[in-house]
Amino acid sequence: MNRKQASEQIEELRAKLNEHNYRYHVLDEPTVSDADYDAMMRELIRLEKEHPDLVTPDSPSQRVGGEPLPYFEKVNHRIPMLSLGNAFDFDELKDFDRRIKRLGQVETVDYVCELKIDGLAVSLRYEEGVFVRGATRGDGRTGENITQNLRTIRSIPLRLREPVTLEVRGEAFLPHKEFERINAVKEERGEALFANPRNAAAGSLRQLDPKLAAERALDIYLYGIGEVEGTEAPGTHTQALEMLSRLGLKVNPDRVTVKGMDDVMDFVDYWREHRTELGYEIDGIVIKVDDLELQERLGTTAKSPRWSIAYKFPAEEGVT
Numbered sequence: 001m002n003r004k005q006a007s008e009q010i011e012e013l014r015a016k017l018n019e020h021n022y023r024y025h026v027l028d029e030p031t032v033s034d035a036d037y038d039a040m041m042r043e044l045i046r047l048e049k050e051h052p053d054l055v056t057p058d059s060p061s062q063r064v065g066g067e068p069l070p071y072f073e074k075v076n077h078r079i080p081m082l083s084l085g086n087a088f089d090f091d092e093l094k095d096f097d098r099r100i101k102r103l104g105q106v107e108t109v110d111y112v113c114e115l116k117i118d119g120l121a122v123s124l125r126y127e128e129g130v131f132v133r134g135a136t137r138g139d140g141r142t143g144e145n146i147t148q149n150l151r152t153i154r155s156i157p158l159r160l161r162e163p164v165t166l167e168v169r170g171e172a173f174l175p176h177k178e179f180e181r182i183n184a185v186k187e188e189r190g191e192a193l194f195a196n197p198r199n200a201a202a203g204s205l206r207q208l209d210p211k212l213a214a215e216r217a218l219d220i221y222l223y224g225i226g227e228v229e230g231t232e233a234p235g236t237h238t239q240a241l242e243m244l245s246r247l248g249l250k251v252n253p254d255r256v257t258v259k260g261m262d263d264v265m266d267f268v269d270y271w272r273e274h275r276t277e278l279g280y281e282i283d284g285i286v287i288k289v290d291d292l293e294l295q296e297r298l299g300t301t302a303k304s305p306r307w308s309i310a311y312k313f314p315a316e317e318g319v320t
């Protein structure tokens, strides 16, 4: 096979592997057997070994790259990653709703309700569709560059389905099953166990050796946009989430857009009862004003946005 044929074959294998990875890890709808996937990956790696100059950072063969880092570089978040104000009962939610109507001078408010994932907040930067950098939230203004570790999360696409430049925010987390597997291995080795999935996720993403992070089947849900270029800016948060999904990013399907606080409280009540069925930890519900122009008008305090609040569930006794 000459170089041109190899290049075409490599392109075709990359496209197929990226598509199957998207269907398996983002849509949870696998379309090929593991055996077929592995065979295509072995062929891609073989061809890239013969033509190393054809390797690109978005190749599916490049998920577990690099040598262990001596330390993590610092990353400044141009748009701060703010935290959320908390509500612990429905009276506080009603106060939040009244404040939005007063400050926003509106009679009714559309809210988006999303599950508050109990993991590690991270930021992903894509340039012309290619994943170029990932960072922890840190203190909201400065985080750590953990790109190598985030590349090992299979539900993070190394290339978006459209060549846009944007920075997205989300929560990396460990599903219960993976958390229990990791702790079982630690127990066998006589090592200290992780106290909960959040600590295990943070510990996994803070490994300086990406091969260790790659051994942990972390997952992620994206839920916010920082900077964005090269595509139509959405008018509502609902449309922003649909855009992330269209780009091939994993967005949590258990969300609703509702009119007024009564339906928000119904959503909170439902997930207070059913959160143990999810297979991963949530510690509450995030409620956001849907209209982005109203969000803009409401603005943020130094710590958190005025247009969003987290309804917190009481801590679960131990992790089932």
Ligand SMILES: NC(=O)c1cnc(N)c2cc(Br)sc12
Pocket: 082, 083, 084, 114, 115, 116, 117, 118, 119, 121, 171, 223, 224, 286
């Ligand atoms: N869907 C969301 O907005 C969401 C989910 N899970 C979380 N841990 C957080 C944290 C912030 Br800050 S927003 C958010």
